[in-house]
Amino acid sequence: QVQLVESGGGLVQAGGSLRLSCAASGRTFSGAVMGWFRQAAGKEREFVAASRWSGRYTWYADSVKGRFTISDNAKNTVYLQMNILKPEDTAVYYCAATFSDRYGLGRAHEYDFWGQGTQVTVSS
Numbered sequence: 001q002v003q004l005v006e007s008g009g010g011l012v013q014a015g016g017s018l019r020l021s022c023a024a025s026g027r028t029f030s031g032a033v034m035g036w037f038r039q040a041a042g043k044e045r046e047f048v049a050a051s052r053w054s055g056r057y058t059w060y061a062d063s064v065k066g067r068f069t070i071s072d073n074a075k076n077t078v079y080l081q082m083n084i085l086k087p088e089d090t091a092v093y094y095c096a097a098t099f100s101d102r103y104g105l106g107r108a109h110e111y112d113f114w115g116q117g118t119q120v121t122v123s124s
Helices: none
Strands: 003-007 010-013 017-026 034-039 047-050 057-060 068-072 077-082 092-098 117-124
Touching: 003 010, 017 034, 017 117, 034 077, 047 068, 047 077, 047 117, 057 068, 057 077
Parallel strands: 010 117
Antiparallel strands: 003 017, 017 077, 034 047, 034 092, 047 057, 068 077, 092 117
16 A cells, blocks of 8 residues: 655744655555645645656656655655745645656645655744
8 A cells, every 4th residue: 555654844934944855665666656736825736846756857847846856765755855945835745756757747646645744934
């Protein structure tokens, strides 16, 4: 059974940094696409970043390009390094996974497995 567990959220001031982690278990994730999404209060879940496992191919939402970086430890953990955080980055952040062989996946329905989410709050 695939399980994704996020950690690393918290409260940070604008301009600061946080690193989120997603521990994946339940099967081999080699070749999987791992994604990060976020959902602010009252808004729809939106794509943030994704990577095919091993980090060779990555893609990002325009709103986070140059500030966020997705990576993994080539084993079972995916990271989202978030720099120069803005108040509008405040949301619950979710880790997601799919074993699709497609690239550029950026819609929530394209992912099959989800974590429980971790709150990120950026104060101004």
